[in-house]
Amino acid sequence: MIGRLNHVAIAVPDLAAATALYRDTLGATVTDPTPQPEHGVTVVFIELPNTKIELLEPLGENSPIAAFLERSPAGGIHHVCYEVDDIMAARDRLKDSGARVLGSGEPRIGAHGKPVLFLHPKDFNGTLVELEQA
Amino acid sequence: MIGRLNHVAIAVPDLAAATALYRDTLGATVTDPTPQPEHGVTVVFIELPNTKIELLEPLGENSPIAAFLERSPAGGIHHVCYEVDDIMAARDRLKDSGARVLGSGEPRIGAHGKPVLFLHPKDFNGTLVELEQA
Structure with a gap:
């Protein structure tokens, strides 16, 4: 899947x-940094030959990464993102297996303009x- | 770099x-799991089209991931590994920039049989x- x-x-x-640090060191x-106010973060992409790293900085009130940075003020790895061909089928398979989908359980539009879910x-x-x- | x-x-x-979980869910x-007693871990690779995930379980005494699992008993993302063309040149550049190389500062042979460093x-x-x- x-x-x-x-x-x-x-x-x-x-x-x-x-x-x-990533550019020079x-x-x-x-x-360039891209503010994404609808997601509560400003994003920089580290472009690697086979994938990318997203650096996320909190933006505005109620940033979804604010609590993470309170626990880990220096930062840290926040999540990994896997691609799936059919996000609704993936959602149903995960729910059937007992895995919990965060939020409403419905995909929302993520930082790349595509439907996403968090587990x-x-x-x-x-x-x-x-x-x-x- | x-x-x-x-x-x-x-x-x-x-x-x-x-x-x-990764296979079925x-x-x-x-x-298959590969014990690597010289590294204190047993490893399973999740093979993705563009990279891989390594699942690490402690093996033996003094596993390098034992302390991590004491702090995070459910597990968690432990590290990311980037490839470099010349690990000695990378090491020297990093040291010149003030980044700390763990251990002796000399590369050792990692889980894939190639020289590695940890920062x-x-x-x-x-x-x-x-x-x-x-």
């Missing part, structure tokens, strides 16, 4: 500093899993 | 249960970074 690893997301407290290709980390070895329609 | 994302490593307390291709998570936004010679 799961396909490509679309991205690994890393929450950071200071996007400019983290961007400089690790020598990676990084994009409860307690059901996946402490790993927050995002599924994105391929 | 950094190239492909070689893998994302997830530490798990019960490799058989985690393997079943997420429908991924998983390998201090405090220098990379709370993310343990492994570099592997491509």
Whole structure:
């Protein structure tokens, strides 16, 4: 069912500093920061040959990564995102298996303009899993 | 400098249960467990089209992931591994920039039989970074 690893997301407290670290110290290709107010984050993509890393900085009130950064002020790996061919079929298969889909259980439009779901980390070895329609 | 994302490593307390989760619930291709006593882990690879996930279970005394699982008993994302073309040049560039290389600072042979280094998570936004010679 799961396909490509679309991205690994890393929450950071200071996007400019983290961007400089990946660009200058690790020598990676990084994009300009993109504010996504509808998702409560500003995003920089680290473009690797086979996938990407998303650096996420909180934006505005009620950012979905604010609580994570309160627990881990220096930042940390926030989630992994796998692509699926049919997100509704994936959702139904997961629910049938007992895995918990976060929120309403319905896909919403994610940071790449495609339907996404998040799965409860307690059901996946402490790993927050995002599924994105391929 | 950094190239492909070689893998994302997830530490798990019960490799058989985690393997079943990725194989049956997420429908991924998983390998048989491989004990790596020299690294203190037993490993299962989740083979994705563009990269892989490594599930790590502690093996033997003094496993390098034992302390992580004491802090996070359900498991969690342990590190990310980037490929580099020249690990010695990467090491020197990182040290010059002030990043801390763990251990002796010399590459050792990693789980894939290639030279690897680990970088201090405090220098990379709370993310343990492994570099592997491509």
